[in-house]
Amino acid sequence: MLNLAILATFKYYDFFVTEFAKLFHLSADGVLLNVILPVGISFYTFQALSYSIDVYRCKIEPTRDVIAFFAYISFFPQLVAGPIERATNLLPQFLKRREFDYNTAVDGCRQILWGLFKKIVVADNCAVVANEIFADYANMPASMLLVGALFFTFQIYGDFSGYSDIAIGTAKLFGIRLMRNFNVPYFSRDIAEFWRRWHISLNTWFRDYVYIPLGGSRTTKAKVIRNTFVIFLLSGFWHGANWTFIAWGAYHALLFLPLILLGKNRKYTNVVAEGKLLPSVKEICMILLTFLLVVVGWIIFRAETITDACHYIAGLCGKDIFLASYRFFLYPVNYAGWFVLIMLVVEWLQRGKEHAMEMGHQKKYLWLRFVVYYIIMIAILFMCFSSGESEIFIYFQF
Numbered sequence: 001m002l003n004l005a006i007l008a009t010f011k012y013y014d015f016f017v018t019e020f021a022k023l024f025h026l027s028a029d030g031v032l033l034n035v036i037l038p039v040g041i042s043f044y045t046f047q048a049l050s051y052s053i054d055v056y057r058c059k060i061e062p063t064r065d066v067i068a069f070f071a072y073i074s075f076f077p078q079l080v081a082g083p084i085e086r087a088t089n090l091l092p093q094f095l096k097r098r099e100f101d102y103n104t105a106v107d108g109c110r111q112i113l114w115g116l117f118k119k120i121v122v123a124d125n126c127a128v129v130a131n132e133i134f135a136d137y138a139n140m141p142a143s144m145l146l147v148g149a150l151f152f153t154f155q156i157y158g159d160f161s162g163y164s165d166i167a168i169g170t171a172k173l174f175g176i177r178l179m180r181n182f183n184v185p186y187f188s189r190d191i192a193e194f195w196r197r198w199h200i201s202l203n204t205w206f207r208d209y210v211y212i213p214l215g216g217s218r219t220t221k222a223k224v225i226r227n228t229f230v231i232f233l234l235s236g237f238w239h240g241a242n243w244t245f246i247a248w249g250a251y252h253a254l255l256f257l258p259l260i261l262l263g264k265n266r267k268y269t270n271v272v273a274e275g276k277l278l279p280s281v282k283e284i285c286m287i288l289l290t291f292l293l294v295v296v297g298w299i300i301f302r303a304e305t306i307t308d309a310c311h312y313i314a315g316l317c318g319k320d321i322f323l324a325s326y327r328f329f330l331y332p333v334n335y336a337g338w339f340v341l342i343m344l345v346v347e348w349l350q351r352g353k354e355h356a357m358e359m360g361h362q363k364k365y366l367w368l369r370f371v372v373y374y375i376i377m378i379a380i381l382f383m384c385f386s387s388g389e390s391e392i393f394i395y396f397q398f
Contacts, residue, residue, distance in 0.1 A: 044073055046084045046205055069091070082201050083180075098176075113376055113380075116162065120380050120383050121379050121380060130148050142321040151340075154340045161181065169355075179201055184348075214227045228253055251300055
């Protein structure tokens with residue numbers, strides 16, 4: 001309760017006070033805290049809760065090693081933006097002796113490299129376009145609104161999954177294994193599969209500590225729907241004290257309803273087009289439809305208010321919507337669209353691997369690997385020195 005009280009005070013107190021004052025036409029001046037939100041408070045609060053709950057459930061013994069406990073709570077690679085680790089996974093790793101493993105460290109460096117590419121080359125370039133369009137969306141044609149929504153969709157993926165790759169790869173250098181946080185979510189065939197592949201550490205946290213205790217899926221359909229709405233609304237509210245996040249969670253809960261009612265929410269658990277180079281026509285249509293639904297959700301997530309989100313989505317219904325196909329790659333001159341395409345191609349080819357740069361340790365095609373490494377490093381360095389400023393990680397605010 002203490003952990004939740006601290007989180008509620010810093011993150012939600014001003015929101016509830018302000019909304020209460022609006023409801024009764026009161027002034028909130030003088031009672032607002034106006035405190036700066038501690039970076040990553042949502043992440044390490046949930047990690048601390050994981051330890052307390054698992055000890056209470058007798059899944060793990062209380063540790064007497066203070067250093068190991070605080071290392072678990074504040075392990076620096078994933079402290080500010082996850083993955084949200086479990087005490088059952090991370091804490092035992094601090095309690096046992098570790099030895100440096102060369103192959104694991106090399107794999108970690110590759111994952112860090114790919115994470116930097118997604119953040120600096122993909123996400124930061126997409127942010128330039130997305131920020132400009134969202135800031136002036138009311139004066140933009142439908143085609144540019146589509147471009148803005150698409151670029152934000154790839155910005156938030158490259159930004160957050162890039163950070164996760166950097167954190168997981170850095171942890172490998174210390175002999176620590178963190179859980180996977182993203183698994184090519186934009187290749188999902190339905191919304192249920194998307195949520196099994198997006199922000200895995202948070203979604204499994206809500207599943208294990210909220211959804212299952214409420215009854216999970218082993219209850220009546222009505223209660224399953226209730227449980228689904230609970231975890232999605234909590235997930236939205238976890239992201240921030242704004243009605244747009246709650247609306248975003250409710251939107252995805254509504255998308256889940258048909259799958260629950262038809263009993264198809266666990267249909268796709270395998271790798272898409274497994275063993276094949278390309279997906280079938282049916283799979284392509286399913287991926288595109290799921291992606292489109294996710295893009296609409298990200299508009300709600302990105303908007304300042306629900307009104308802005310509604311106006312943005314309504315603006316997409318303009319007659320010139322299909323003119324966006326060529327502008328996607330030509331606007332602006334930084335060619336962010338081509339970087340997105342490169343990222344998608346690489347992740348599609350490596351979709352069955354733990355991360356896109358996982359290449360094993362065989363010496364076959366070693367020269368080709370180093371060509372790829374150097375190209376990525378040159379792209380990262382070029383973007384670092386050519387752009388005046390970089391975007392902060394989006395999830396630092398959560």
